[in-house]
Amino acid sequence: MQYVAPIGVGLLYAFLMSLIREPHRRRFNAVMVAGAGAAYLSGGGLGGWEFVFTAVVTYVAYRGLDSWNFIGVAWLLHTAWDIVHHIKGNPIIPFAHTSSLGCAICDPVIALWCFAGGKTPRELLAWVRGARGRKGAAPGERARVGAVGG
Known part of the structure; x- marks a missing residue:
């Protein structure tokens, strides 16, 4: 359960965040990941490196104000920091x-x-269906399918 529940939490987070309309959703998530980047500061398990990590994640989150990809990178940076803290025994x-x-x-x-792209569940479903439709179309049909589903 300790491995499955966090996946559910991540899915729940994405679902709840998808209820916020764009462009506020992206900006709100940039702020959230910046806050997550500072989550370990009070424990100080890695000394001054906690400040370096927080500064890096804050910069990447700032770039995330205009880019979902930067927000994704910031979450992956936080993942790496989580692993370091887990191994070090400083949860x-x-x-x-x-x-x-x-x-x-x-x-x-x-x-x-x-x-x-921080899409809503409906947008994700349409995105996946569109990708499948373009993949299964004949080479000449791909442009037309993409234009119609676009």
Whole structure:
């Protein structure tokens, strides 16, 4: 369950965030990942490196104000930091020993959603259907299918 629940949390996060209309959704998520980048500061398990990491994630999150891809990169950076903290034994929630591991499983789910453009479930479904339609179309039909579904 400790491996499955974080995936559900990531999916729930993406679903709840998709309720926010664009362009506010992207901007709100940039702020969220910037905050997540500072989550380990109070524990200070990695000393001054905590400040360096926070500065890097803050910059990448700032770039995310205009780009879902940067937000996805910031979530992956946070994933790497979660793994370091899990291995070091300095979890994000001090009384929950595997909390950083859970976060490291959850964050890539959110990153994938960001790399897909932070779409709503309906938009994601249409996007997947459109990709399947373009993949199965004959070479001459691809442009027409993309233009119609576009």
